[in-house]
Every structure is written in C-alpha cells, then in structure tokens.
Amino acid sequence: MGGEFLFFIETTISGLMAGVMYALVALGFVLIFKASGIFNFAQGVLALFAGLTLVGLMEKFGLPPWAAIIATVGVMIVLAWLIERLVLQYLVNQDPIILFMSTIGLAYVLEGLGDIMWGSDVKVLEIGIPQGAVDWLLDDYGLYIEKLEIVAAVTGAIMVTGLAVFFNKTRIGRALRAVADDHQAALSVGISLRTIWVIVWSVSGIVALVAGVMWGSKSGVQFSLSLIALKALPVLILGGFTSIPGAIVGGLIIGVGEKWAEIYIGSLVGGAIENWFAYVLALGFLLFRPQGLFGERIIERV
Amino acid sequence: MSEAVSADIRTEPETAPPLLSVNNIEVIYDHVILVLKGVSLEVPEGGIVALLGANGAGKTTTLKAISNLLGAERGEVTKGSILFEGEAVQSLTPNALVRRGVIQVMEGRHCFEHLTIEENLLTGAYTRGDGRAGIQGDLEMVYDYFPRLRERRAAQAGYTSGGEQQMCAIGRALMARPKMILLDEPSMGLAPQLVESIFETVKRLNAEEGVTFLLAEQNTNIALKYATYGYILENGRVVMDGEAGALRENEDVKEFYLGLSTSGRKSYRDVKHYKRRKRWLA
Secondary structure (H helix, E strand, C coil), rough: CCHHHHHHHHHHHHHHHHHHHHHHHHHHHHHHHCCCCCCCCHHHHHHHHHHHHHHHHHHHHHCCCHHHHHHEEEEEEEEHHHHHCCCCCCCCCHHHHHHHHHHHHHHHHHHHHHHHHHCCCCCCCCCCCCCCCCCCHHHHHHCCCCCCHHHHHHHHHHHHHHHHHHHCCHHHHHHHHHHHHHHHHHHCCCCHHHHCCCCCCHHHHHHHHHHHHHHHHHHHHHHHHHHHHHHHHHHHHHCCCCCCCHHHHHHHHHHHHHHHHHHHHHHHHHCCCCCHHHHHHHHHHHHHHCCCCCCCCCCCCC | CCHHHHHHHHHCCCCCCCCEEEEEEEEEEEEEEEEEEEEEEECCCCEEEEECCCCCCHHHHHHHHHHHHHHHHHHEEEEEEEECCCEEEECCCHHHHHHCCCEECCCCCCCCCCCCHHHHHHHHHCCCCHHHHHHHHHHHHHHHCCCHHHCCCEEEEECCCCCHHHHHHHHHHHHHCCEEEECCCCCCCCCCCHHHHHHHHHHHHHHHHCCEEEEEEEEHHHHHHHEEEEEEECHHHEEEEHHHHHHCCCCHHHHCCCCCCCCCCCCHHHHHHHHHCCCCCC
C-alpha cells in the first residue's frame, strides 16, 4: 500500500468520524423540527449546557461519571419541562418565525444560566472515554484513528437505531410523527401537544448531551461548543430537516467532504477550505434540491 | 309548519337524559368575532343527529366547541354550557374528552399525510390503555367496515384518494372506541356514490357498534335521509329543528335546503315571509 492511499483512507475515516459528530448535533434539530416545526436555534447551546452540567456535577459534587450522566439526563428532562411550561405553551398556534425567535432567546438564557451555574472557564471533560490512537491499527497498518472517534461513531449508531425504533414502532413515536404532520388532527384524536413537546425536547436534550460529551471530550467544554450548531445547519440542508437518516448521511457527507476538499482542493487555492466548504455545498443543495436528500417532500394533491 | 314541528318536540316525553346537551352557547373568535349567538341542541344516546346549514352558519364551530378544539383557533365559549353525560365539557382538555368517548372527525379529513393508513388508524388508539390485543381487534373491525383501507393499509395517507382519506379519518376516530363521533362535513369533495356509501357505514356503525353521531352537513338531502333528528343553523342560531322525517317534509326546508318547490318560482316577498316565520331560540 502506498503512503498516498493510506493517507486517503486516513483522511476519509477521520472525515467520517467528524461527520458522526456533526450528525449528533443535527439529530437534535431534526427531532424538534419534526415534532413541532420549530427550528431550534438553541440546540447548540443545549449541548453546551448539557456538557457544562455534566462537568459541573462531576467537579463540584464529585459524582462518578455514570451518576453524573444520569443526573444530567434528569436535568435535561426537567429543562424540557420548564421550556414547555415557561415558553412554548404560550406560543401554540403562532407562526413558525415567532417560535424560532423564542428559541434564539432561549439560547441566550441557557448560555447565561450555564455560565452562572458552572462558570465560564474552559473545562476538561474526562469521563473515561479512551484517548489517543487505536494501537493495533497504527502498528499493523500505519493508520492513525482516534479511539474517541470510534466511540462517537458507535454511540451515534446506537442512538440512531434507538431513535428509529422509537419513532416507527412505539405509540409515542407514532404520536410524535402525527403531531409533526397535523397539530389540529393530533389534538382531535386526543394527543396532548404539551406532553409531546416535553417528550421531544427531553429526547432532544439527551441527544444534545451525547453531542456535548463527544465534543467536550474532544476539545473541552467551552462556549465554542454552542457554535457547532452552525455546522449542523449545512448538514440539515443536505439531509433534509425532517429525516433522521438524513441527518446521519448529511453529517457523514459534510465530514468527509470537508476533509477531502481541504486536502485535495485546498492546496490549489491556498487552503482553509474546510471552514466554508460545507456552506457552499449546502448552497448548492438549496438551489437544486431544497428538501435535501431524505427530506419529506411536501405532499400536495391536485 | 315549523311551529307544528317544534310543538312535537316539546310534547316529547323526557326520558333518559341526553348523551350530549348544548345549552345556549355563544362562541367568540379572537375576542371580537361573534360566531355562535346562542345554540342549543341535544343528542340522545344512540342517535344520529344532523346539524344543517349553509357555509358559515356555525356548524363547524359548534362541533369544535363540543370537542373543545376551539382553543387552538383562538375561539372561546363565552356563554352557555355543554354537558356530555352530565359533565361540563369546557373544563376538560381534548385529550380528556377523547378518553371520555367524544371524538371529532374534522372537516377536510386531516389524515396524517406522512403516516401510512394503518399508522393513522393506530394514532386513533393513542388514548387507550387496554393493550395490544384490543387495539388489534379494533383494527380488524375498522378494516371490516372499510375493506378499501385494508388494501391500502401500507400506503402513505397523503397519497390516497379523498374517499380513502375520509374512511381513514372515520376509522381513526373509531379506534378510540368512542361513544360519540362528531363528524364534520363527511361529504365534502366526494362523489355522490361515495357519499352514499360513507353514510351507509355511519348508519351501520350506529346500529351495530352503538356509536352516537352528531354530523354537520351541507348536503341536507343525504343528511336527513340517514339522520334521526336535525337542527338547522343560520347565522349562528338554530332556526329550526325536528325529526328528520318531519324536516324532510317541511315546506321551508324543501324549498331552501332541498331545492324542491311545489309552487314554482317564488317572489322575494315569500322569502321575507319565511324569515318572519323563523323561530329564534336565542
């Protein structure tokens, strides 16, 4: 095997792994968008908040990682309940843009809340995810692949499978999809929108926690974590706002695309493509396939 | 004639309390738009009651007031009361109402477009806690009433025909094991033959499953053919009510709602005469 080819594989795998991380964030968006038509601007901050809470619980209260994770899940559920109680219930039947604006407000509140509770310094998240390269791959094949990335990929896969089963096979999952389709009709068959919203924000909060843990382990828990939400945007446009598989595939494409572009095109134009490549790709999609790869076409009968 | 009809009701012996009674309700949208100006009606257990009237008469609003879905459209019952089995409806959420056995099939079907027909039906069982077997049994029951749905069970509801969607919407309501279905404009946009078959099924569900129906219809002819009792709404008021048979024979109903007239063209004076004869309940 030539070094050139090995490098290509390494780039690809590292791109795929980064893609999984993007997908984790995008998933949170998709969940809320599917169930309530809200584009949740606060999703990135939700991940930051979850990460901060986790670190805080471990540092300040000395909880072991597993206990801290369970406690953080609890906090995210309470948070979802509070968001419904204090914000969303007053905005039922408003235009999507109003709900969107409210999530921008929510983002700032959560950001401040996280800082007040746990402080604003960069924190190291250490919950026992192995660091460094996978040794046998490095020794036998000369491939450098981070253990963290593999953990992220496996977690992502488990979560997506779980969510797919939840959405398609369970009563609550079906109700979530029903609400996404038609609020009024969902109400008429006795589905309580408020319950559904709490559930979907909770699930989305837990997804944010996973994303927060992965990104936090990689680069520390800090404010910039909330900005990964911006990376999720092109992923969503690519995959479609309403599709869970779309979020995954979109994430992978963006992850790999970025790395390839940086290495094979970047050198031609002076580099630093990685940061904006995703957006250009998204722009192309908006022009030619606005519903994304897997997004639901709006069904219109004639 | 209309006086005679109403006299009939007054003398009717009061036996069991009605399943549903709506007492002089007033509904206001957005705090300013007065839509119902005092509507009263009763639905006896096991009946098929028709709510008739033109566009904008207040039929849908009446149904939504009963199922408590008005809140979602910024409407509000400001006066009067609605009792289902003696319990005030206004204090219950739509969810609690479905649990108590009142479910609405909304105008324009409102199927969940991206769900399959079968998934649509299953959402109807959302409020039920009686396990898989009962729900599966009812699914079969719905498929027996609407064999077409069985064929289309795996199809995405958004891509099915209007008739299939109407069946799906009624089937979905049935899955909640309701005592009473509020059926809004089932004939809308459907071919006459299909309308007939939908009403035929309503009749069968009423007879065989014991489901009480309150249905809003513009198609007076077919509604009075299948209903046991009818109310006619105009401008947010009940202007006439009676046994379906009596209403069908009523000269005014014939002329203004069934489009039948025995005496050829009438002058405007006669229309005014009709208006004077209207009975205002509010």
